[in-house]
Amino acid sequence: MTIPSPELIAIVGAANALTAASDVAPYLVESRGLYKGTTPLVLRPGSVAEVSDIMKLATATGTPIVPQGGNTGHVAGQIPRTGQNDVVLSLERLNRIRDIDPVGNVIVADAGCILADIQKAAEDVNRLFPLSLGSEGSCRIGGNLSTNAGGTAVLAYGNMRQLCLGLEVVLPTGEIWDGLRRLKKDNTGYDLRDLFIGAEGTLGIITGAVLKLYPRPLGHQVAFAGVASVADALALFERASSLAGPALTGFELMPRLGVEFTAKHIPGVRDPLETRHAWYALIDISTSDSAENASRMMENLLEAAIADRIVENAVITANETQGKALWHMRESMSPAQKPEGGSIKHDVSVPVSSIPAFMAEADAAVMKAIPGARICSFGHIGDGNIHYNISQPIGADKETFLARWREMNAIVHGIVLKYNGSISAEHGIGQLKRDELAQVRAPIEIDLMQRIKHAFDPTGIMNPDKVLKV
């Protein structure tokens, strides 16, 4: 099939249509370099009307369209297929904050707004937009929505799904669904919003959203605790959750190896404790009423946990700068693995109470398969979400190690499924896990998804072969 390039280019203007290999190259690779796509054309529309016109023409001509935000996704959902004439539709120019209402606690934004810009806009009116993740300086809110992004504040505020009140979506036909509602409660028919959220651009293109804002907490306290085991970290989480309730805004697990990697490779990061511990917890408490309250909660939590020998040693930060440094260490867990060679990654979840058993079993299986492998698993223990990453053995060949990616996936995911877990807790399915999803889920579940896909995108032009093989 021939792509109607001149007509598509006419919609956005020549300046916003990229065809030269060097211009389109950045849109074709994802951060981990596992996938590289091809495209005849990258379109950068400047309005929702242009997105609509593109989709109308795409439907009329059967042109496959791949929507892309900040290109930070880890499963290649945003990368065009190879040799299929997929046209990339970048939302990057749709980056206007349409409205912000601190009384109604909402912000209305174009899908191409960068997450950090949304956070900043909220801060400017003394509000909090709580979504926070490593790539917040470049990921875009449409991508965050399309992948139901999680991050480090899910414990208290939920995933992207919980932070969105309304959506505007351009359908494969070019029709526009205006669901930009600002309502906290609205029980009027099927939940279209949550169907588009997490659909990875396979049902339509999110072009705008109404997002929730929150009061900025007055109190904020971060602490770092060394513990002897994952089970102790979980016990500490349970105490923190009971004591602080919704004021527990973060609880992250890190292994000794991860702390060493960051101290070694990330400028400015150092181990805040003088003692060595097998595991570490980063605890973040935010209180609405007073700063003292956050401090008091954190002190009570850690004093009791040390007395009861759940925590071996701990430090409470003295100011925001120290707190930020701890979070920086946590956010650097993944980049710090790069200098250590190849890393085979998993983004899995299991029921919270199964985490210690899952990790013990996975560790044993991985070490048996690859003796000398260095497991650096960390993540959002309170959400049951572990980024189960495996760095290559010291001195091993990187390519040989990375060639075992699927094999390691099979081992780790097999144990995840045994605990009724998920093979993708927050990164989505994209291309990377598409075939595996079809294997691990019941046929009826895949069939229902296929029916939805077909109902919304009967001609199959909308980000084809992502999530599902159509």
Next chain:
Amino acid sequence: MTIPSPELIAIVGAANALTAASDVAPYLVESRGLYKGTTPLVLRPGSVAEVSDIMKLATATGTPIVPQGGNTGHVAGQIPRTGQNDVVLSLERLNRIRDIDPVGNVIVADAGCILADIQKAAEDVNRLFPLSLGSEGSCRIGGNLSTNAGGTAVLAYGNMRQLCLGLEVVLPTGEIWDGLRRLKKDNTGYDLRDLFIGAEGTLGIITGAVLKLYPRPLGHQVAFAGVASVADALALFERASSLAGPALTGFELMPRLGVEFTAKHIPGVRDPLETRHAWYALIDISTSDSAENASRMMENLLEAAIADRIVENAVITANETQGKALWHMRESMSPAQKPEGGSIKHDVSVPVSSIPAFMAEADAAVMKAIPGARICSFGHIGDGNIHYNISQPIGADKETFLARWREMNAIVHGIVLKYNGSISAEHGIGQLKRDELAQVRAPIEIDLMQRIKHAFDPTGIMNPDKVLKV
């Protein structure tokens, strides 16, 4: 078409198949008496397998099936149509709590469990299941899920949608989707769970669910404040929300007339303030760490609000019994209107910041249409959700007044839509608002819903003509 009654009866056994007029009568009317359906047969299956067998036979024979839980819905979604041979499938015998895990903070329950029984089971393991609403003693969790129930704790804990981790659903074909996951994070394809939640039984029958539990708050404080206007009530809400953050577990608005109705008609209810006020707020604060904290927050809130003349007078309850009495008054707002004659009801939401303007405009329009009408609007002001009820003028004829239901709906909903609100904030669409939904929503939105309905229920047997006219 003939209903295959003997075969259907054989599935559940004669003792659980009702056909006599007196036996089926309770399944045919809803609480407000606006709708009365007919049925040849009420089936009371005792297992998920029986539900599946019923649906297989229903698909094979084109038999319409209407699922029903506690029959407490307000929009007749659970009531069979008249003269259409709709078979009622009652979930009432599927009322087993399958599992409860206080460490993992989940409860797994059959759809027919009564809400109060779920609350009680959670309490027995020192946990909280926060969904709370007037009919909790008889409504069933499957109905709560199918209508995405709201209630009085939405502010802190969200709607039913936010309280559910996983579902088990019997599809119209009888196939069973086992989505009973216990995961806080799971981004693996389309959000089937949220599609079934709020679908009012038109896409399948929810038979089981994994629900979230929470730590029981240590501190709890309830107060009752008299204010001069809705705007002042909203200002007080904003202060309470900023001060208490997620510890603000309830904030309800009531008018003077509502307080008078409950004091007059509901045994045991009395006005807790000696002074008279135009409006009242019920404020509920729950804290995880200490009882003192809840008291301190409430005192700080009300002292400052009185000093700033936002609150005219207030009382803080001295114990749980007094707190329960205040909540009992709030829960009695609707029943207390019954002895006052006919009441035309609306369940609407608008953006929170638009509530004062919406109410002023609606009040003026209603009073112009029906001079002497007694507006008794109350509800969840923090959610933007008002139960905008209109009691008949004193001495008016009840039937003549109630005959103006649709006319009043048109007036009130017209103003709701002007503020980009919802004509059903928490009760759903059912039969009552089906045709109106099709009028007020964009054709593309109705079209997308029809496509989903058709994809899941191609033969149209699943609770037909509810939500959508198929």
